[in-house]
Amino acid sequence: MSELTLNNGVTIPQLGFGVFQVPPEDTQRIVEDALEAGYRHIDTAAAYRNEAGVGAALAASGIPRKEIFVTTKLRNGEQGRAQEAFQNSRKALGLDVVDLYLIHWPVPSQGLYAQAWKEMERLYNNNQVRAIGVSNFLAEHLDSLLESAEIVPAVNQIELHPSYQQAGLAAKCRSLGIAVEAYSPLGQGGDLNGHAVTAIAQAHNATTAQVVLAWHLAAGNIVIPKSATASRIRENFAASSLVLTDEELESIGALESGARLGSDPAVASFTQM
Numbered sequence: 001m002s003e004l005t006l007n008n009g010v011t012i013p014q015l016g017f018g019v020f021q022v023p024p025e026d027t028q029r030i031v032e033d034a035l036e037a038g039y040r041h042i043d044t045a046a047a048y049r050n051e052a053g054v055g056a057a058l059a060a061s062g063i064p065r066k067e068i069f070v071t072t073k074l075r076n077g078e079q080g081r082a083q084e085a086f087q088n089s090r091k092a093l094g095l096d097v098v099d100l101y102l103i104h105w106p107v108p109s110q111g112l113y114a115q116a117w118k119e120m121e122r123l124y125n126n127n128q129v130r131a132i133g134v135s136n137f138l139a140e141h142l143d144s145l146l147e148s149a150e151i152v153p154a155v156n157q158i159e160l161h162p163s164y165q166q167a168g169l170a171a172k173c174r175s176l177g178i179a180v181e182a183y184s185p186l187g188q189g190g191d192l193n194g195h196a197v198t199a200i201a202q203a204h205n206a207t208t209a210q211v212v213l214a215w216h217l218a219a220g221n222i223v224i225p226k227s228a229t230a231s232r233i234r235e236n237f238a239a240s241s242l243v244l245t246d247e248e249l250e251s252i253g254a255l256e257s258g259a260r261l262g263s264d265p266a267v268a269s270f271t272q273m
Contacts, residue, residue: 001240113141
């Protein structure tokens with residue numbers, strides 16, 4: 001599995017496994033399937049309410065801790081108490097150190113993300129997290145954060161898939177040394193049915209999901225597909241060995257339609273509590 005080096009020298013497996021909307025009671029089993037398939041990067045969040053299941057899977061796997069990269073995120077409604085929130089996540093995960101901790105959404109109406117970032121910088125400086133970053137931050141949120149930040153975020157996790165590529169935001173992140181991480185990388189399945197993707201899949205004897213994931217990997221994105229099915233989990237992981245031609249990559253890139261599927265970070269204000 002290829003790894004990317006973040007702006008503080010920490011390496012992260014480029015292909016990870018996400019557990020958004022995975023029920024807590026199913027999380028341990030599904031994460032164990034992912035670890036068995038070869039994933040060594042697991043992405044969760046306090047808002048998903050399944051950190052404990054992730055932790056149980058890590059403990060049951062027998063895989064050395066240093067071989068697994070774990071990401072979790074600060075809940076929106078806890079931006080004013082990031083230290084306490086982090087300790088609750090760390091305890092649920094059963095970890096001494098979390099590899100990557102993200103502000104889940106900027107929630108600009110709260111006006112708290114810069115304060116939360118200061119607390120996350122303290123966690124980083126106290127060696128409780130190996131890297132800190134953000135999620136769903138638009139260019140204006142990054143600009144505002146960097147006015148007072150001492151540490152540049154290592155990652156910005158954003159909605160990104162062939163039909164919604166956020167090319168300007170991705171370019172800005174990379175110019176600042178911020179790695180781009182794609183969630184909803186398959187467009188919630190909507191990007192798998194176009195002629196370009198299906199034709200490429202047939203040419204490579206691959207699944208359409210593998211083709212889109214290979215496109216992400218070629219672009220340098222960190223990518224976190226999710227599935228509850230063991231066979232699909234294994235299939236998605238195999239995307240790491242699929243190499244597409246420049247022409248094929250361009251044809252997938254041409255699927256851009258500007259259609260966001262999730263909430264708009266400029267106005268999203270839910271607490272996740």
